Amino acid sequence: MSIRHGLLALLEGGPRYGSRLRTEFEARTCGTWPLNIGQVYTTLGRLERDGMVAQDGEDEGGRALYTLTRAGREELRAWFGRPVERASPPRDELAIKLALAVTAPGVDVREVVETQRRHASQALHEHVRQRAQALADSPGHPDELARLLVLEQLICHAEAEIRWLDHCEARVLRLTVTERAEE
Template sequence: MSIRHGLLVLLERGPRYGSRLRTEFEARTGGTWPLNIGQVYTTLGRLERDGMVVQDGEDEAGRVLYSLTEAGRAELRAWFARPVERASPPRDELAIKLALAVGVSGVDVRRVVEAQRRHVADALHEHVRRRAQALAEAPGHPDEVARLLVLEQLICHAEAEIRWLDHCEARLLRLTITRPE
């Protein structure tokens, strides 16, 4: 998720100060993508420079509040209307690791696959546990729905990675069986 757009979305609800934006961003994303407070203020500075937010006074504790401008609202509408580009997939360290491990002497690629499968299965169990917890807490609240969407995306990715690892293992087994010695 674009931090820039994430902060704009949160400011849509009304004026906020930096650390509150950080807390709300992490809550909405289920704590999956923690933000550095410096990153929040740097992004707010850029948004202010670009005319998307303005400083809007201070709260009772003296913290600077930021508000969304009409240009910020227009950017949000445009962002929500645009599909997320998937044309150039991100580099995947696991795919690179497995591709490079094939044929390296002393590396049992199937063991690499199995270690990754165990790791992803553990993560999957944790995501499922967190989803169950979120469902039990406040299943209809918008913040919980947002959290559930993120957790379910993580579950789907973990399940897909496990399926891909199963496929890799099967492919490696077939290559071992049919490869001439």
Template sequence: MSIRHGLLALLERGPRYGSRLRTEFEARTGSTWPLNVGQVYTTLGRLERDGLVVREGVDEAGHVLYALTDDGRAELRAWFARPVERTDLPRDELVIKLAMAVGAPGVDVRAVVGAQRRHLSEAMHTYTRLRARALSEAPAHPDEVARLLVLEHLVFRAEAEIRWLDHCEARLLRLAEATAAEPPQTPPAPPV
């Protein structure tokens, strides 16, 4: 997730201070990816160092305001224009867990798959309820539409992972059937 670019996008609307950026980021993403305010200020410091934002005075409450520079606007336009690369895939704990469980002594891989499927089903129901609520509010404001897009992403991602778990279970059943059908191997005869 690019917090750096997310903050630049929020600053496109005008100067903001750190905790307001945090609040707007969380509102825009439906609080799916909460930010630590320290992380926001650290990122703002790096953006300032890189010449993408500048400090632009203080507001009436004494908060330091940050604003985009021309280089910041150019970086933001370039970010929106380029596709998100999927070549640097993060490690997925579920994939690692299943890969390690296959053939591990005393592990029922189907039970692992079942537990994950139940968890995803519950999460998907929650996301679907939140999505239905957001749709019933007739989203007309960009922040509401942004929140809806995030919720829909979570629904679709959970659906895709459930389909993948179904595939894993089918493959594991075929493996179990093939293993059961193999004749038992007799140990080689000792040399005479």
């Protein structure tokens, strides 16, 4: 996740202080990727060092306001214009767990799969419920559209995880049947 670019995108809307950036980021992403306030200020410091943002006075509460610079706008436009690289996928704890469970003595891989499938199904139902609520709240507002996009991504991921778990279970069953036939 690019916190750097997320903050630049939020600053496109005008000057903001750090905790407001954090709040807006979490609101637009449904709290799916919470930010530590230290991350926000560290990132703002780096963006300022790199000439992407500048401090622009203080608000009435004495908090430093940050504004987007021309270089920040150019970097933001370039980021929006680039695809997100998929060349090196992030580590996936579930894939690692299943890969190791297959060879671990005494582990019932089918039970590991079923436990995860129940968890993914519960998450899917919750995301679908949240999407229905978002659609009922105010479907035409840009903030709600942002929320819907994140929720729909979560729904697609949960559905894909369930399909993959079904595939894993079928593969384990085929292997078990083959091993029994060879005995």
